[in-house]
Amino acid sequence: MPVPAIELRNISKSFGSIAANKNINLTVNRGEILSILGENGSGKTTLMNMICGIYFPDHGQIFIDGKEVVIRSPRDSFEYKIGMIHQHFKLVDVFSAAENIILGMEDTGKYNLKKSIEQIKKISEEYGFDIDPNKKIYEMSVSEKQTVEIIKVLYRGADILILDEPTAVLTPQETDKLFTVLRKMKENGKSIIIITHKLHEVLSISDKVSVLRKGEYIGTLITKETNESQLTEMMVGKKISLDIDRSEPEGCEDRLVVENLNCTNSDGIKTLDSVSFTAKSGEILGIAGIAGSGQKELLESIAGLQKFDSGEIVYNNPKTGKADNLKGKTPLQIRELGVRLSFVPEDRLGMGLVGNMDITDNMMLRSYRKGKTAFLKRGAPKKLAEKVVSDLEVVTPGIGTPVRRLSGGNVQKILVGREIAFAPTVFMAAYPVRGLDINSSYLIYNLLNEQKENGVAVIFVGEDLDVLLELCDRIMVLSSGSVTGIVDAKNTTKEELGILMTKNSKGGYGDEQ
Amino acid sequence: MIVAFITRAIMQAIPLLYGSTGEIITEKSGHLNLGTAGVMYVGGICGVIGAFMYETHTSSFNSVLAVLVPLLASVLGSAIMGLIYAILTVTLRANQNVTGLALTTFGVGFGNFFGGSLIKLSGNTEIPSIALSNTSNAFRTTLPFADKLGVIGKLLFSYSFLAYAAIIIAFIATYYFNHTRSGLHLRAVGESPATADADGINVSAYKYGATIIGSVIAGLGGLYYVMDYANGVWSNDGFGDRGWLAIALVIFAIWRPNIGIIGSFVFGGLFIIHNYIPGLSMGAQEIFKMAPYVVTILVLIIVSTRKKRENLPPASLGLSYFREER
Numbered sequence: 001m002p003v004p005a006i007e008l009r010n011i012s013k014s015f016g017s018i019a020a021n022k023n024i025n026l027t028v029n030r031g032e033i034l035s036i037l038g039e040n041g042s043g044k045t046t047l048m049n050m051i052c053g054i055y056f057p058d059h060g061q062i063f064i065d066g067k068e069v070v071i072r073s074p075r076d077s078f079e080y081k082i083g084m085i086h087q088h089f090k091l092v093d094v095f096s097a098a099e100n101i102i103l104g105m106e107d108t109g110k111y112n113l114k115k116s117i118e119q120i121k122k123i124s125e126e127y128g129f130d131i132d133p134n135k136k137i138y139e140m141s142v143s144e145k146q147t148v149e150i151i152k153v154l155y156r157g158a159d160i161l162i163l164d165e166p167t168a169v170l171t172p173q174e175t176d177k178l179f180t181v182l183r184k185m186k187e188n189g190k191s192i193i194i195i196t197h198k199l200h201e202v203l204s205i206s207d208k209v210s211v212l213r214k215g216e217y218i219g220t221l222i223t224k225e226t227n228e229s230q231l232t233e234m235m236v237g238k239k240i241s242l243d244i245d246r247s248e249p250e251g252c253e254d255r256l257v258v259e260n261l262n263c264t265n266s267d268g269i270k271t272l273d274s275v276s277f278t279a280k281s282g283e284i285l286g287i288a289g290i291a292g293s294g295q296k297e298l299l300e301s302i303a304g305l306q307k308f309d310s311g312e313i314v315y316n317n318p319k320t321g322k323a324d325n326l327k328g329k330t331p332l333q334i335r336e337l338g339v340r341l342s343f344v345p346e347d348r349l350g351m352g353l354v355g356n357m358d359i360t361d362n363m364m365l366r367s368y369r370k371g372k373t374a375f376l377k378r379g380a381p382k383k384l385a386e387k388v389v390s391d392l393e394v395v396t397p398g399i400g401t402p403v404r405r406l407s408g409g410n411v412q413k414i415l416v417g418r419e420i421a422f423a424p425t426v427f428m429a430a431y432p433v434r435g436l437d438i439n440s441s442y443l444i445y446n447l448l449n450e451q452k453e454n455g456v457a458v459i460f461v462g463e464d465l466d467v468l469l470e471l472c473d474r475i476m477v478l479s480s481g482s483v484t485g486i487v488d489a490k491n492t493t494k495e496e497l498g499i500l501m502t503k504n505s506k507g508g509y510g511d512e513q
Numbered sequence: 514m515i516v517a518f519i520t521r522a523i524m525q526a527i528p529l530l531y532g533s534t535g536e537i538i539t540e541k542s543g544h545l546n547l548g549t550a551g552v553m554y555v556g557g558i559c560g561v562i563g564a565f566m567y568e569t570h571t572s573s574f575n576s577v578l579a580v581l582v583p584l585l586a587s588v589l590g591s592a593i594m595g596l597i598y599a600i601l602t603v604t605l606r607a608n609q610n611v612t613g614l615a616l617t618t619f620g621v622g623f624g625n626f627f628g629g630s631l632i633k634l635s636g637n638t639e640i641p642s643i644a645l646s647n648t649s650n651a652f653r654t655t656l657p658f659a660d661k662l663g664v665i666g667k668l669l670f671s672y673s674f675l676a677y678a679a680i681i682i683a684f685i686a687t688y689y690f691n692h693t694r695s696g697l698h699l700r701a702v703g704e705s706p707a708t709a710d711a712d713g714i715n716v717s718a719y720k721y722g723a724t725i726i727g728s729v730i731a732g733l734g735g736l737y738y739v740m741d742y743a744n745g746v747w748s749n750d751g752f753g754d755r756g757w758l759a760i761a762l763v764i765f766a767i768w769r770p771n772i773g774i775i776g777s778f779v780f781g782g783l784f785i786i787h788n789y790i791p792g793l794s795m796g797a798q799e800i801f802k803m804a805p806y807v808v809t810i811l812v813l814i815i816v817s818t819r820k821k822r823e824n825l826p827p828a829s830l831g832l833s834y835f836r837e838e839r
Contacts, residue, residue, distance in 0.1 A: 090712070094828070095701070102694075
């Protein structure tokens with residue numbers, strides 16, 4: 001047995017009460033590529049951040065070349081020749097490539113950019129990179145930036161390279177190029193850890209695969225001896241029965257018809273690619289997908305918060321019987337029609353509630369326009385606040401408490417309570433149970449079911465496949481901004497969803513502009 | 514008269530140049546120190562305290578010591594101001610704007626309190642100011658050959674050592690930012706502290722260093738104002754709004770100390786030009802006094818419409834950094 005280049009034993013890390021990593025074990029040898037596979041929130045990035053000194057583990061040991069080491073800072077990790085290419089590039093925009101590459105190096109001798117540039121060119125030739133060391137980062141495309149990051153760790157002489165979702169931002173051609181470089185590094189005896197949730201990439205590039213799920217270490221497999229379905233099963237886990245009540249959808253009408261929706265972000269990357277679907281009244285439509293597959297953009301496009309390039313969103317108004325096109329309507333007009341968006345998890349307070357205001361005032365955020373005089377009337381919102389607090393069992397010292405001081409679950413309840421109080425016809429909920437305990441989660445499920453029985457078209461974006469399977473009537477799966485399937489929740493399996501979620505859509509991301 | 518105007522404008526410019534060079538160094542680390550006005554005030558009064566102590570306690574007046582004592586006192590005073598700002602904003606991550614404004618208020622009050630005390634000690638009850646003419650003379654020693662060179666001598670060599678030091682410091686700062694490893698690291702800290710941190714740069718150390726050194730340099734501007742420009746006469750609130758003008762100059766100079774040199778001359782000239790245009794009414798004078806600020810606004814407009822990334826303020830200016838923030 002060769003001594004592994006890096007070995008992790010029983011590594012654990014918690015943030016507050018949430019365990020991000022529980023007893024993780026990993027080994028990588030020289031000249032070996034290890035893939036770390038897991039859904040979002042499974043703790044992959046946290047684990048890697050501990051190897052490169054951004055976080056410090058609560059428990060466990062790290063061995064480099066068989067010797068136990070303590071990595072307290074990024075500087076320590078350089079000492080052990082560990083280099084990380086972060087998912088969100090850590091580069092200074094106004095610096096040139098060369099300046100970024102040498103940043104933080106404590107070379108003895110004079111500061112000599114020219115000498116460094118020559119060395120950068122040498123590395124570029126060796127691995128076949130095409131990069132202008134004098135080009136400024138802000139003038140670069142995403143893949144050029146990534147190249148700079150890779151050269152940066154090579155320039156430091158890293159022997160262990162960690163790449164955090166390197167292909168998420170690349171076109172298929174760029175991905176191929178990257179993989180060629182990685183294979184070359186492997187030949188040169190470097191150890192590579194690559195984080196990804198694209199199964200076909202795992203199978204094509206890696207020697208070993210380690211799977212994490214919800215912060216726990218599931219196991220390690222030899223890539224050659226495994227296949228997609230086995231990996232998917234390890235990644236999503238066995239089906240767990242949750243016993244969520246699900247009534248048969250009744251009186252379904254097409255409420256919201258989305259056709260060929262396309263959306264591009266500020267980096268010129270397509271976030272939504274020809275998305276088409278129909279949300280029906282009296283039904284819960286689930287949306288599954290790896291985080292960042294376009295869920296946020298889709299919901300925000302419907303709510304009028306995001307501009308989209310092309311496509312149609314048609315709302316069939318049950319009151320007038322007319323079909324309204326939501327394109328070109330302001331968020332306020334869309335809300336008036338009865339289309340409600342709630343819960344944007346990354347920013348629960350920022351998007352929906354004002355943290356420093358109390359519950360009553362937060363209720364008023366939605367109704368203040370209805371007032372006839374310049375003065376606020378607190379009566380009705382106060383009643384609503386009291387109703388929400390008692391109906392949804394919000395734990396709070398009183399309705400005068402600033403929302404910021406409540407726990408996540410209670411904040412969530414206030415937000416859902418307020419939106420439901422305005423009798424929506426389309427109700428969109430993104431990750432409504434994230435961070436909630438089991439009882440609160442069930443309360444939210446019941447609320448969604450209640451809305452469904454009232455004939456509301458509910459769109460539920462979730463991350464827990466078990467919940468999606470038991471709560472929803474149909475599930476639409478998004479992968480890299482395109483719909484990879486719309487399935488009947490009763491007749492599908494977790495594995496099927498997992499495969500759809502990691503499926504490479506027809507063209508991947510479009511070429512960059 | 515033009516020669517007199519230019520020399521006067523340059524003397525007017527030097528405190529602004531110190532202030533802006535110091536502020537640029539601080540801002541390059543991502544910290545907007547609005548306390549610069551207060552720091553310069555403290556730099557000035559500490560110099561005055563030092564000089565007063567020396568003048569009143571020495572029997573044999575030594576020019577070198579007369580310069581060194583106030584200089585050290587001034588450096589110490591402004592370094593402490595910088596340290597207070599750094600502890601509050603770097604370690605305790607307090608809001609930079611609020612901290613800066615508080616320091617300005619504090620610095621002005623500190624200066625006026627001790628200024629008033631010294632005036633009382635000196636027993637000068639008729640005019641509320643304190644004159645340290647001996648110290649000032651020591652500070653204003655010029656090169657011996659300046660008088661012999663006529664106009665050129667007057668234009669180029671008639672200033673005191675602190676004036677030349679201001680220009681040299683500005684050039685050194687420019688060189689430091691662009692041609693040293695440590696300067697590169699400092700800029701990285703101000704642009705993207707997370708990147709600098711991941712690259713193993715000690716972010717807090719750079720922030721502390723830049724804030725304290727920046728404050729010391731800014732404080733020298735206050736010292737120059739009292740000892741050279743005002744001929745060693747301290748009067749409360751005499752420094753005026755030069756601290757704010759220095760912060761405006763940072764924007765005018767688009768965060769480059771070498772442009773700050775020219776900018777400070779322009780500002781200095783605009784600041785006093787109303788005295789040199791004959792026949793101006795009071796109203797017209799006030800309009801001319803606005804000129805530096807109008808120019809700053811124009812520069813802001815031009816810079817923000819051209820949107821060249823290098824000309825923008827450091828990207829993380831005004832933001833606190835905490836490594837494990839998620």
